[in-house]
Amino acid sequence: MAQEEGGGGIDPMHQFQIEPMFGSWDPAGGSLAFTNSTLWMVFALVAVWLFMLGGMRRELVPGRWQMAVESVTGFIDDLLARNIGPEGKKYVPYIFTIFIFILFANLLGLAPVGVFGMHPFTVTSHILITGVMAIISFGIVLVVGFWRHKHRFFTLFVPHGTPLPMVPLLFVIELVSFLVRPFSLALRLFIAMTAGHVLLKVFASFFIQGMNAGPEMGLLVSLPSLLLMLFVSALEILICVIQAYVFALLSALYINDAVNLH
Amino acid sequence: MPQLDQITISFVSQVVPLLIVLALIYLLARTMLPKVQATMDARARRVAGDLEAADKAHERADEIEEDYRAQINEARGEANTVTVEAKAKAASDAEARVAASDERLDAELAAAEAALAKQRDAALAEIEIVAVDAARDIVSRISGLSVAETEARNAVKEAMANG
Numbered sequence: 001m002a003q004e005e006g007g008g009g010i011d012p013m014h015q016f017q018i019e020p021m022f023g024s025w026d027p028a029g030g031s032l033a034f035t036n037s038t039l040w041m042v043f044a045l046v047a048v049w050l051f052m053l054g055g056m057r058r059e060l061v062p063g064r065w066q067m068a069v070e071s072v073t074g075f076i077d078d079l080l081a082r083n084i085g086p087e088g089k090k091y092v093p094y095i096f097t098i099f100i101f102i103l104f105a106n107l108l109g110l111a112p113v114g115v116f117g118m119h120p121f122t123v124t125s126h127i128l129i130t131g132v133m134a135i136i137s138f139g140i141v142l143v144v145g146f147w148r149h150k151h152r153f154f155t156l157f158v159p160h161g162t163p164l165p166m167v168p169l170l171f172v173i174e175l176v177s178f179l180v181r182p183f184s185l186a187l188r189l190f191i192a193m194t195a196g197h198v199l200l201k202v203f204a205s206f207f208i209q210g211m212n213a214g215p216e217m218g219l220l221v222s223l224p225s226l227l228l229m230l231f232v233s234a235l236e237i238l239i240c241v242i243q244a245y246v247f248a249l250l251s252a253l254y255i256n257d258a259v260n261l262h
Numbered sequence: 263m264p265q266l267d268q269i270t271i272s273f274v275s276q277v278v279p280l281l282i283v284l285a286l287i288y289l290l291a292r293t294m295l296p297k298v299q300a301t302m303d304a305r306a307r308r309v310a311g312d313l314e315a316a317d318k319a320h321e322r323a324d325e326i327e328e329d330y331r332a333q334i335n336e337a338r339g340e341a342n343t344v345t346v347e348a349k350a351k352a353a354s355d356a357e358a359r360v361a362a363s364d365e366r367l368d369a370e371l372a373a374a375e376a377a378l379a380k381q382r383d384a385a386l387a388e389i390e391i392v393a394v395d396a397a398r399d400i401v402s403r404i405s406g407l408s409v410a411e412t413e414a415r416n417a418v419k420e421a422m423a424n425g
Contacts, residue, residue, distance in 0.1 A: 016264040018272045029270040037272070038279040045283045052294045058301040060308065066301075073298045093291040101287055126265045128276045133284075194265065 010208065012201035016125055016194065037129075040121040044104040051104075072100070079249060084256045091255055094140065098133060099248035105129075106193065106240035110233070124243075125193035127186060134186035137251040141181075145258035156261055185250055192243050196236045203229040386422075393418045 023033035055069025062070060076096045080088030102124055109122025123129055145153040157174035158167055203225045210221030394414045401409045409417075 013263060018264065018268050018275070020275070025271050027271070030274055031271075032278055033275045035272065035275050037276055041279050041283045045286055048287055049290060052290055052298075055298045055301075056294060058297065060305060062301075062305075070298055070302055073295055074302065077299065093288055093295055096291045096295060097284060097288045100291075101284060123280075126276060128265070128269055128273065129280055132277055132280055136284075190265065 010201070010205035012198045012205065015119065015121070015197055015201060018126075036119070036121045037123055037126065040105070040108060040123050043108055044101060044123065047104045047108065048100050051100075072096075076248065080252055083249070083252045084259055087259055088252070088256075091140075091252070095248050095252055095255075098137070098251060099244050102133075102189065102247050103241065103244035106244060107237070109193065109197065110236055110240065122193050122197055124189055125197060127190045130186040130189040131182075133247070134182040137185060137254060138182040140251075141254045141258040144255065148259065149261060153258070153261070156257055181250075181254060185247065189243050189247055192239055196232070196239055199232055200229060200236065203232065390415070390418055390422065393422070 018035045018037050020033035020035050021039060023031065025031055025033065052069060054065035055073065057063065057066050059066060073092075073096065076099055077089075077092055080092055080095060084091065105123040109120055109125065111120045113120050145156070149155075154171075157171045157178065159170065159174070162170050206225040207222045207229065210217045210225060213221070394411065397414045397418055398409050398411070401407060401414070
C-alpha cells in the first residue's frame with residue numbers, strides 16, 4: 001500500500017475512509033456524525049424501499065419488477081422453508097432484511113458514480129458493519145436456542161452417538177466452532193468486499209500510471225489492466241450476490257441449529 | 263486500513279445508522295412481505311382453481327360427448343329400424359300391386375282367349391256352311407246330281423275333321 005501511495009498518489013485504501021459530511025469527529029470517539037457511510041446506508045434503504053414498492057402492485061399477472069420482488073421474497077421464503085422447516089416462516093423478515101441490505105449495499109458500492117465525480121462507498125466493507133450484523137444473527141441464535149430448549153441447548157455441542165469419554169473433548173471443540181461463527185460470518189463478508197474493491201483500485205491505478213508513463217507503457221500495462229478490471233468488475237457483481245446469499249444462508253443454518261437442535 | 267483504524271472514532275457513527283437502517287428495512291419487510299406473499303399465494307390459488315375448473319370442464323365435455331355419442335347411436339338405430347320397416351312395407355306393397363295386376367291381366371287374357379275361341383267357332387261354322395253350299399254347288403255342276411244338304415254337310419265335316 002505504501003508503494004502505491006508513493007507511486008501515483010492513488011491509495012487503494014482511501015475508498016474505505018469514513019469522512020463526516022455533516023458534523024465532525026470527536027477525536028476521543030463516540031461522536032455521531034452523518035458520514036459518507038451513513039449516506040450510502042440511506043441510499044441502500046431508499047433503493048430497498050423503491051425495489052419493494054415494485055412488489056406492491058399485487059397484480060395477478062406480474063410485470064418484470066413485481067416478478068423480481070416476488071422471486072427474491074420467494075427465494076428467501078424457500079431458503080428458510082428448506083433449512084428450518086415450517087417454523088422458519090417467523091425468521092423470513094429478519095433473513096430478508098439481512099440479505100437485501102447486504103445485497104444492495106454491496107451492489108451500490110460498485111455503482112459507477114465516479115463518472116459524476118462522486119465516490120461510491122461500500123458500507124459492507126467495514127468490519128464494524130458486518131460484525132454488528134453477525135452479532136445480531138448470533139444473538140438471535142442464542143436467544144431462540146436458550147428460550148426454546150433452556151439448558152438442553154448445550155446438547156448442540158455433543159453430537160449424537162458420541163462415546164462418553166469423548167464427550168468433554170467434543171464439547172469443547174463444538175463450543176469453539178460455535179463461538180467462532182459470528183467472527184467467520186463477519187470476516188467473510190468484510191474481506192470479500194475489501195479485497196474486491198482493493199483489487200479494482202489497484203488495477204485502476206495501474207491503468208492511470210501506465211497512461212501517464214507514455215504510449216508504450218499504456219499499451220503494455222493499461223490495456224491489460226483495463227481488461228482485467230472489466231473481468232474483475234463482473235466477478236465482483238457475482239461476489240456481491242454470493243456474499244449476500246452466503247450471509248443469509250449461514251444465518252438461516254445457525255438459526256436452524258437453535259430451532260431444531262440436531 | 264481505515265476499517266480498523268477508524269473503529270473507535272466512527273463506532274457510534276456507523277453502528278447507530280446501521281441499526282436504524284436495518285430496523286427500517288425490517289419494518290418494510292414486516293409490512294410488505296406478507297402482502298407480496300399473499301399476492302403470490304392468491305395467484306397460486308387462482309391458478310390451482312383455474313386448473314381445477316378446467317379439469318371439471320374437461321370432464322363435463324367428456325360427459326357431453328358421451329351423451330352425444332349415445333344419442334347419435336340411438337338415433338342411428340331408430341333410423342335403421344325405420345328404414346328397414348319402410349323397405350319391407352314398400353316391398354310388400356309392390357308385391358301386392360304386382361299380384362293384383364297379374365290377376366287382372368290373367369282375367370283379361372282369359373276373356374280375350376274366350377272371345378277368340380268363340381269367334382273361331384263362329385268362323386268355322388260359317389266356313390262349314392259355305393263349304394257345304396260350295397260342295398253341293400260343285401257336285402251339281404260336275405255330275406248334275408243334287409246332293410242332299412245333310413249328306414253334303416257330313417262329307418264336309420269329315421273332310422274338315424281330317425284337316
